Amino acid sequence: MTGYRIRPASESDGPALYELWQGLRQHNATVDRRVIPAPVAESEFIVDFREVLARPRSAAFVAAVDTSLAGFIAGTIERNLPDRLPAEHATVGYLWVEERFRRQGIARALFAEVTGWARSQNGVSHFEMAVLSADDAAAGFWRSIGFSPFIERLWAPLGGAEEDA
Structure with missing residues (x-):
């Protein structure tokens, strides 16, 4: 494989990131049928992506291979519950690496970059995140890479346990 380079995402990455993000959403919907991707046009994605880039407590990084993107990661700082x-x-x-670029250290490199960014945020000492079970x-x-179960997030339809999950 040609080498990859991890760098901060920029507005010009928007169209390529939209395509990668669509791959992630399709993957999640395939893994669990309860994940139903809402229709999001590329133009809507670009507007939201610009807002993410403008937030001081959010970060996005991409893995570039030659002239294309192999993957991306997005991180943010969130408030814990008041207690x-x-x-x-x-x-x-979000973290996504295209299938053909997997098992080459890209996901770990992307996570290392977002970890470095998170360490620079005052008062932040750990990560919490959701993963489809x-x-x-x-x-x-x-x-x-060091994550362990912490809080289990459960799901149920409004009709109760008798409905198919």
């Missing part, structure tokens, strides 16, 4: 300290934690909202590969990756 838990510390007051804030870092979270990874049916995505064994994703959970395995996160565990391999």
Whole structure:
């Protein structure tokens, strides 16, 4: 493989990131049928992406291979519930590496970059994030870099337990 370079995402990455993000959304919908991607036009994505880039407590990084993007990560700082300290934690909202670029260290390099950014945020000492419970590969990756189960998020239809989950 040609080498990759991790760098901060820029507005000009928007169209390519939209395509990668669509791949992530399709993957999640395939892993668990309860994930139903809402229709989001590229123009809507670009507007939201610009807002993410403008937020001081958010960061996005891409893995560039030659002239294309192999993957991306997005992180943010979130407030904890008022009864838990510390007051804030870092979270990874999205991490995606295209299939043909996997198993080459790109996801780890992207996470290292967002970790460096998170360390620079005052009052932040740890990550918390959600992972689809049916995505064994994703959970395995996160565990391999030091994550462990913390709070389990459960799901139920409004009709109750008798409805098919």
